[in-house]
Amino acid sequence: MKNVHQDPARQTRLRDLRQAALSRFVASKFPEGRWSRRQWAQASVIASMGLLAAALVPGMEHAVGPAGSELKSSALSLSIPLTLPTADAGANRPEPGEWQRVNLRKGETLTALLSSLGFNKKDVQAFTRHPETRTELARLSSGSEISVLADTANALQAVRFPRSEGEVELRRKGDGFLVKTLEAKEETRTVVLSGTVGRDLMSSARKAGLTRQNIEEMTDEIFKYDIDFESDLNAADRFSVVVDQTWKNGQLMETSPVLAASFTVGNELHTGFRHVRGGKAEYFSAEGRALKRPFIRMPIPYARLSSGFGGRRHPILGITRMHKGVDYAASTGTPIMAAGDARVKFVGRGHGYGNVVELDHGGGQTTFYAHMSRFAKIRVGQHIDQGTVIGYVGSTGLSTGPHLHYEFRVNGVYRNPLTVTMAPPAPLSGKDLVAFRSETRRAMDKIRTVEKIIYPGSAKVVAVSTSTTKASSKG
The missing domain is CATH 3.10.450.350 (Nuclear Transport Factor 2; Chain: A,)
Known part of the structure; x- marks a missing residue:
C-alpha cells in the first residue's frame, strides 16, 4: 500500500476531496450562504472525515479476531451519510x-x-x-x-x-x-459500527448496521446490568460495536454476534467483550470479570414494583401476613423470564397463586413465579438459560389485577429478591485471561480509532473493515 505522505498525487486528491465535501455541504445545508462561526466549524469537521480516514489506512491492517489469526488487509471502508461529492465529481x-x-x-x-x-x-x-x-x-x-x-x-x-x-x-x-x-466469492469483514442514541436507540442502531440480534445482545446481555435503557440514555450517548459480516457476491449475507462493544453514557464508558469459556460464549469486562450476574433482580420488562417483601395486609383476604416475595404490576401477556440458569422444577396450578412455575438454580436456590395467564413451552426437568421466557403475566388465583408475584428462596428460606446478594461468577484467569486481554486490546484499539474519526460531531456511522476472501464454486 502506498504511503500517503510520500505520494504527491494522492495528497492532491485528498485536498480535492476535502474541498469538494465542503462545497457540497455549503450547497446542501446553507443555500443562501449565510454562515455562523459554528456552522463553519461543523462543515470543517465533516469535510475532514474522509481525509482523516484515508490517512489512518496504513495503521488499520490488523483485524479483530482470535490471537494468531491471519487476515488479509484491505482498504479502509467508510459508510458515512455524507455524500462525496457532486460539487466536484472528479475528487471522488x-x-x-x-x-x-x-x-x-x-x-x-x-x-x-x-x-x-x-x-x-x-x-x-x-x-x-x-x-x-x-x-x-x-x-x-x-x-x-x-x-x-x-x-x-x-x-x-x-x-x-x-x-x-x-x-x-x-x-x-x-x-x-x-x-x-x-466465480462466487464469500468474504468476511470485521467491522466497527458506531452511532449515537439520537431519538431512539433501536432506530439508530439499525441505521448503523446492527441486526436485531446484535441490538438485543447489546441491551439484554452485555449492558443490561449496568445501564437502564429505559431511563439512563440521552440523545448524545454513543455506542460502538465490533462484528463480523459475511458478504457473498456483493450482498451482505450474515452478521455475527457482537464480538466487542462500548457504550458511553454521559461521561461513563461501559465495555463488554465476547469470549468462549468452557465451550460457552460469555461477555466479560476489560478486566476479565463476567458481565452476567447469577440472577436478574427484575425478571420482567416494562413493569413497576407494586408490593414489596415483608408483612402486609392481603388485598383479598383482609388479613396481615408475611408477603414472601415481591409483586410487579404489568399488562396481561407481558413475558416473564427465568431469573437465572436453572432446571424447571414445577409447572402447574398453585392454589391461590394460580398458574405457577418453580425453578431450581442449584446450591439450594430456587425462584417462584405466580399468577401467570399462560405458560411458555417449558417442561419439568428441562434445563433453561437465564432470560428464557417461562410464562406470561396474568391474574390467575387470588389476584386483584394482572401482575407477577416473584419469590427467591435459599435452602427453603424466603429472601428479599431486591436485596439478596449472590457470589459473582469466577473471573477469567491464567492462560484464558492472557488470551482474552490480547483480544480486548485489539478490539478497543479499533473502537477508539473509529471514535476519534467521528466524535465529537453528529451521529455518523463508520465501518472500518479488514477482510478475508474465500472462493467457492458456482452454485
Whole structure:
C-alpha cells in the first residue's frame, strides 16, 4: 500500500476531496450562504472525515479476531451519510487500475452512482445500456455492492455487480464489451459500527448496521446490568460495536454476534467483550470479570414494583401476613423470564397463586413465579438459560389485577429478591485471561480509532473493515 505522505498525487486528491465535501455541504445545508462561526466549524469537521480516514489506512491492517489469526488487509471502508461529492465529481474518482467498491443507496440508480464518481455521460450510458446486462443493472436493489475500474484518463473500463450464481463483470474490450460471470466469492469483514442514541436507540442502531440480534445482545446481555435503557440514555450517548459480516457476491449475507462493544453514557464508558469459556460464549469486562450476574433482580420488562417483601395486609383476604416475595404490576401477556440458569422444577396450578412455575438454580436456590395467564413451552426437568421466557403475566388465583408475584428462596428460606446478594461468577484467569486481554486490546484499539474519526460531531456511522476472501464454486 502506498504511503500517503510520500505520494504527491494522492495528497492532491485528498485536498480535492476535502474541498469538494465542503462545497457540497455549503450547497446542501446553507443555500443562501449565510454562515455562523459554528456552522463553519461543523462543515470543517465533516469535510475532514474522509481525509482523516484515508490517512489512518496504513495503521488499520490488523483485524479483530482470535490471537494468531491471519487476515488479509484491505482498504479502509467508510459508510458515512455524507455524500462525496457532486460539487466536484472528479475528487471522488477511483484510483486508476484499482477496483473501487461502492454501494447503491436507497432510491439511487447505477447511472447516478457512476456519474457521482466522475465518469462522463457517454461512458456511463455505454455501460448501463449494454443489451446483455441492461435489465439486471436496472433491477439492482439498494445496498447492492458495485465494483468499478477506471484507467489513467478516468475512462470507465469495467463494472462488476452481483448475480445469484456469482458476480458479473462487464468490461470494455476494443470497441465493444465482454460479459463474463466470475466465480462466487464469500468474504468476511470485521467491522466497527458506531452511532449515537439520537431519538431512539433501536432506530439508530439499525441505521448503523446492527441486526436485531446484535441490538438485543447489546441491551439484554452485555449492558443490561449496568445501564437502564429505559431511563439512563440521552440523545448524545454513543455506542460502538465490533462484528463480523459475511458478504457473498456483493450482498451482505450474515452478521455475527457482537464480538466487542462500548457504550458511553454521559461521561461513563461501559465495555463488554465476547469470549468462549468452557465451550460457552460469555461477555466479560476489560478486566476479565463476567458481565452476567447469577440472577436478574427484575425478571420482567416494562413493569413497576407494586408490593414489596415483608408483612402486609392481603388485598383479598383482609388479613396481615408475611408477603414472601415481591409483586410487579404489568399488562396481561407481558413475558416473564427465568431469573437465572436453572432446571424447571414445577409447572402447574398453585392454589391461590394460580398458574405457577418453580425453578431450581442449584446450591439450594430456587425462584417462584405466580399468577401467570399462560405458560411458555417449558417442561419439568428441562434445563433453561437465564432470560428464557417461562410464562406470561396474568391474574390467575387470588389476584386483584394482572401482575407477577416473584419469590427467591435459599435452602427453603424466603429472601428479599431486591436485596439478596449472590457470589459473582469466577473471573477469567491464567492462560484464558492472557488470551482474552490480547483480544480486548485489539478490539478497543479499533473502537477508539473509529471514535476519534467521528466524535465529537453528529451521529455518523463508520465501518472500518479488514477482510478475508474465500472462493467457492458456482452454485
